[in-house]
Amino acid sequence: MAGEIVITVVGNLTDDPELRFIPSGVAVAHFTVASTPRVYDRESGEWKDAETLFLRCSVWRQEAEHVAQSLRRGTRVIAQGRLRQRTYETKEGERRTVVECEVDEIGPSLRFATTPVNKAPRTGVLAHAGAKSPAGDLFAQHDEGTQESEEPF
Known part of the structure; x- marks a missing residue:
């Protein structure tokens, strides 16, 4: 949608x-991501932590x-x-406004860690109806320029 602010945060x-x-x-999960950028201090010649951003996030459904x-x-x-x-009213009747991130995609960072990935079973209209997309399996479709024998992962 036009005018939306899309961001990526690592923390x-x-x-x-x-x-x-x-x-x-409908399920909703709330969490906070703390992101502390590293900045180079030319005076000391060292890398230092900048101010930490605490970003409240929500993610929906499955x-x-x-x-x-x-x-x-x-x-x-x-x-x-x-x-x-989002604007809300506290128990004391005060109006407050907050900025939050409605998450579309999230996953663990593999920069300093490893993790196994387990594919979750599909849900939704196609899965509940037992049907496939008109072009077949949604996950088997290939982009143009991709050879049929190539797997995306």
Whole structure:
């Protein structure tokens, strides 16, 4: 959508993701990513930590459940999503405005770690109906220029 601010943040989870279900049964996971950039100080000739950004994030539906099952406090993650501004009222009646990230994609960073990847079973309209996409298996489709014998992963 035009006007959306898409960002990518790399940092560590400050706590385990908090998984909840809204009244309609849809899952949502909330978590905070702490991102501390490193900057070079020319005066001292050393790398130093800059100010840490604490970004509150949310992820929805099945991905929320995957996040809650897979990620823990301290895990270094790469998250991509859209910034959202939200206004709410506190119990004391004060109006507050916050900026949060609605995550589209998230995963562990492999820069300083390794992890096995387990493909989750498909869900959604096609999986529940037992049908395939009109062109066959969604995951078997190849981009132009890709040889048929090549696997993406």
